[in-house]
Amino acid sequence: MESADVSAMVADLSEWTERTRREPAVDLAEAANVLCLLSDELEVPDLGELRDGDLETLLLGVYPQVLAEEGEELEDPSTVVPTVHALLDFARDSHRIGEDAHASLSEELDAVEPLFLDALSGEGELDLKEAYGLPDRIGPIRLPPDSQLAAAARQCRTLERVRQLALRFASGADNDAAAMALALGVGEHELAALSALAEELAFLDVGDAGAVIAGPGLQEWPDGSDGEVLAVWRQAFNSTLAWSLLTDAEHAGESDLDFSGAGAWFVPLFLARHRGLPVPAVSEMIEELAGEELPEPRARQAWETWVAAHGDPADALLGRLAELGAVELDGEVVRATPLAAHAIRAELVESGVDVPLLPPVEEMTAADLIELGRDGLDGELEAEANAWFAARGPEAAADELLTVAAAGGPAERIIATRLVREELGAAAEAQWRGALDVPVLRRHAKLALAMLLGPAPEFENTDEDLGWLLVDSIAGSASGVPEEELPALLAAVFQPAGPDVVERLWRLDHPATHEVLTMLGTYHPDKGVAKAARKGAFRAADRATS
Incomplete structure (x- = not known):
């Protein structure tokens, strides 16, 4: 929206608030921001063109994205929704929208408000950086260009099934569960998961009188822009990872095992993206997470009972992720695909971890x-x-x-x-x-x-040269290594014939001599080596100041 148009509408809004004695007062600056975002990001240049779903997209998609891109935070997020409510009332009173549209949009706004406030405050979201103790920067990594990733996302079997399901519902075809499952080539249990995913992705919507109709998400996959396609795929990936096993537990009436954190193993998979993880290790992580709140014997019994009745939850989840194109299974090893790596990298960047991309x-x-x-x-x-x-x-x-x-x-x-x-x-x-x-x-x-x-x-x-190389090797190998891993590393890198070797290191002119001796004295598991290193560190410090 042109700045002149925004100014004119804000002036009309200001006059309306005075005439109607609106309380609390409308934040006119925030109103101008909302109007600009609607026009620039959603192509809604006038309040009269608002449609169902626009406000949800504005508050849950556009606002957080724009703030993240600009590195800013809202001073008071609680003012945004009242401002949008005021704009809806203004649009109704100025005959830009009718009563029915006003009621529908107001209802949508009320439903979105708590999600919007949670999104901006971070409540209810897992901070990956904090949860996994990640540094400010990891990587860099290589990923295919977005065009290739989007092409892979368009080949996703799961999303195609969800799309076909949505189209069948929208066409009024026979929606009997058995007939639908047969047409899609899935079991009735998986059909329920696909239906839930169709609603999550807005491939389905509930229209007037409860009629199920095609939702706006169908326009974004597979024929949307590359960015839209990748956003749909990422949402499907996150939903499958977070809710898939929870849905299984709900259908099975399972109350002991808690699968709410069952997707936590995927970040370690990303960090081991070339080597991958053994499938049994994934199963063990899911078992540990699911029984975390239970006493160990009860957790083990609940897991064994589930596996006997339904199979290993890891197999079910990995099968769905493979259908989605998120993992590849090579025998007993699972690896993340570039699509999944792209999605996890985006999550890490959002949590404050810099994961740069390699150039060509x-x-x-x-x-x-x-x-x-x-x-x-x-x-x-x-x-x-x-x-x-x-x-x-x-x-x-x-x-x-x-x-x-x-x-x-x-x-x-x-x-x-x-x-x-x-x-x-x-x-x-x-x-x-x-x-x-x-x-x-x-x-x-x-x-x-x-x-x-x-x-x-x-x-x-010479012996002095070899000592210099040893200090270089220890300092270089230990760079960036977490403190808890240093004892094992130093034991592997530094295996001298006796403490006398470390005692000679303090004379070296290597700039890292004192640092390495201090490290050996603090973390080397051999007590004799550690004691000699501490003594050498004192001598090195004296030598540096003399």
Whole structure:
């Protein structure tokens, strides 16, 4: 809506509020914001063009999205719905809408109000960052472009069944459950789940006199824009994950097991997206979540009783997710599809976790590749490395990686030098020889050349050099590792013949010496090593200040 049109309508609204002595006073600034959003986001340039569903979309879709994009919060969300109510009353009094439309839209607004307030306050929503203890940034990851993801979503068997169900209802065809289930190729139990999903996605709507009619969601799948199609698929995914097993329990009359948190295993699946998770591990997680509030013997009995009567809930849920195109099953391993990864990434971003997307492989830098080694999800580095090296050729790839390693810290050096050694082998000999003249890479270069060409005096590292490499390795490997995982990591990385080895480390000129000794002294499980490291840390600190 043009600013002049908004100003004119707000002026009319202001005059109306004074004439009708509206109480409480209408927030005219918020009214202007609502009018702009209706026009710009929903293509409703005049209040007279409001239709059922528009206000729900405005408050549950547009408002949260616009606020998230602009990084803003409403000072007082409670003023929005009264403002919209005032606009509806104004539209009725100015003959833009009739009494029936006013009543219908007001009823819709009342139903949406608590959901709107919850959405903006965060109540009732799971904060994934907080729930899983995630850092501010993970990734980056590679996902197909939206056009490819939307094409995959349009092939979704579940959504096609839901669409056919909605069309049959809307056409007035024989809606007997048995006939409907037969036509869709599903059991009557699954038919109930599809019907619930059809209502959730607004593929079905209840019209006047309770008649079931086609809903506005049918316009968005499969023929909507890519963004609309992906939004529909994401809603179906979230609904299946959150409500599928709860619906099963309701139909079975199950009161002991609580499947309300049964979808919590999907974030770990996303974090292990290349390796995947064993199906038995998914089942164990669902069992633990479902019986969380029960004493252990009772929880186990309830689970075994359910499995005997209905089968493993994990099998049912994974089957539905596979039909939806959210998971792929490879024997006893389940992996998230790109569609599901796209949906979970969006949830993580909304909860405050930065999950950047990788650029095309031709545009990736060595720094991008090294970041995958530092912060990337399981298997992401291995999935990208071959294509990245192939796009550059061995010489350019080695030059880029070693340049970043020379300018970076221990983590960058450990990842970059490992990549050059393992991916390029003898093809990087010239680059390794050049690295002999770079102080922070010299010891790594000697080690790599000795592995390539065999022992030689020019490639021999002194005890001091080996100590320096050890500190580099520990500092680089421990970067970003959670505190609770450090004992196991340090035990694996640092296995000296005796405490005397750690005692010599304090003399090194490595900038991370004190940090590494402090870490060993605090977290190494070997008491002798930890004691020697603490003593060395004091000496290193004295040496740094003297």
